[in-house]
Amino acid sequence: MTGHADTIGEIISPLLTWYKGQAQTRQLPWREEPTPYHTWLSEIMLQQTRATAVIPYYHRFLAAFPDIAALAAADDEVLMKCWQGLGYYSRARNLKKAAQVIMKEYQGELPSTQKQLMALPGIGRYTANAIASIAFGLPLPAVDGNILRVIARVITCRDDIMAARTRTAFEQLLLPHYPTGKDAGALNQAFMDLGATICLPHGAPHCSRCPLASLCLANETETQQEFPQKATAKARKVEDRTILLLQQGSCIALHKRPNRGLLAGLWEFPNLTGQLDLSNVKDYLRKHQLTAVKIEKLPAAKHIFSHVTWQLTGWKIQLDTAGLTAAEARDQFIWATPEEIAGKYSIPAAFAHYISYIK
DNA sequence: CATCCGTGGGG
DNA sequence: TCCCCAAGGAT
DSSP states (O other): GGGGGGHHHHHHHHHHOOOOHHHSSOOOGGTTTOHHHHHHHHHHHTTTTTHHHHHHHHHHHHHHOSSSSHHHHHHHHHHHHTTTTTTTTHHHHHHHHHHHHHHSSSTTTTOOSSHHHHHHHOOOOOHHHHHHHHHHHHOOOOOHHHHHHHHHTTOOOBBBBTTHHHHHHHHHGGGGGGGOHHHHHHHHHHHHHHHTTTSSSSSOOHHHHHHGGGGOOHHHTTTTTGGGGOOOOOOOEEEEEEEEEEEEEEEEEEEEEOOSSSSTTTOOEEEESOHHHHHHHHHHEEEETTTEEEEEEEEEEEEEEESSEEEEEEEEEEGGGGGOOOOOHHOOOOEOOOOHHHHHHHOOHHHHHGGGOOO
16 A cells, blocks of 8 residues: 555645635535634534534534533533434533533643544544644544545555554555645545545546546546445344333323433333234233323334334323323333423434324 | 444435 | 445444
8 A cells, every 4th residue: 555655645736726626615614614613513513424414403503502611511401402313422422521521621622632632532533633634734634434435546445444454554644745734624624525526435426527537546447436345234133112102191201211322311202122012002001000091003114223223113192190190100201291302302313203193 | 353323315 | 115324433
């Protein structure tokens, strides 16, 4: 791979020129005022997430938490409600934890070095380099999926881009060529824009419009589709779950998920492993000392997470007033109004689908 | 190094 | 419908 040092050196200038010439074609709110806080927040939100999905969340989050001090003092329920639907919820918790460290250790100002940034919760090597380059002008390559794809094509590298050693090798390859100051962040963002608009991850890349086309080996050999190489992903597990909409008047039972694992700390409708039939549901109600006035089967649904698939069935159950006083139900559930479901409790997409069946 | 951790868009 | 995958990080 070291044999490609010349090529890497040659892509910097045309890429920067291209970015400066067309940068405004991608209007991204975090580029308007790239303060350290704005850059940090956007980079966290953008982890494994498309820019178009992030934009509305970015605006809402900054309205709720305009600065690091506000974030450090965030109410957890409000914080998670701001993140509802964006996924990878530990990102939100880590943002708050890091904000508290920044208030305590750095007088409310985000630190600028790679080492200090990487010590903060939720910030790894990529995000540290992105913040350090964009917000502080340090010459550090932010090796993300875009850079991996672009470079793998330019030098026709067949190494598995999911392997950590490949990321390290690409960073070392780029490092000696990185500029300082505004160009550092511009170069990282140029790679991101090129990856998002020209050197596409699927379908045919737009090589005719690419500033690197003349020195790209994949373009020269018309092998763009062969890169980047990636180890085949492991098959997802499939799990059956049954969701219960327990209604008491206009209130619905919610349960808080454990603080670790999938959808940690978020709110869910009571649910059980397996596909429950009507007699199973009646057993469940008896066991919890709940009396149903009406039981209704809901349509099946499927929810796909990154590593597991839920095959969902659902039951809508109208309870009589005893539902509120049964001991186990009282301890395990809170009874939320539709307004609280909409505006207060953070309910992930896997369960939010069933909200439409309430009432 | 492998596994876990969400969601929605696009081919 | 199915599969890939997007500005990754923590354990």
